[in-house]
Amino acid sequence: MRFLKSVNHFAESEAEDDPISGVAQLFDVSIAFIVAVIAAMFSLLSSQDMLSKDSEWTLTRKNAKGEIEMIEKKDNRIIKKKVSSKNMSGAGLRLGTAYQLENGQVIYVPDEKKNKANETN
Secondary structure (H helix, E strand, O other), X not given: OHHHHHHXXXXXHHHHHOHHHHHHHHHHHHHHHHHHHHHHHHHHOOHHHHHOOOOOEEEXXXXXXXXXXXXXXXXXXXXXXXEOOOOOOOOOOOOEEEEEOOOOOEEEEEXXXXXXXXXXX
């Protein structure tokens, strides 16, 4: 019995002297912290709405070449469109005007007169 006590005492003192023994615990803590940060980012960005099957959203982004891409989700379909700088022609109806602010934000202002005329037809 005395021998087992001395072996346990030796094992405890060896663990206290080992500087590497705390590294495993630091790794576990860092993994838990990373998971918590990812969960906080998802809730902050409201990505639950993006993943919902009933949600509809449109995302615009500019790639490294300066091209604008639109990603649109309707129902269960995700559609990717590229905005072109090419001049287009054809018959159509003017719906409004778009303005780009200094910070790069684009604001669309619909034409009220023409939209009211279309609603009565």
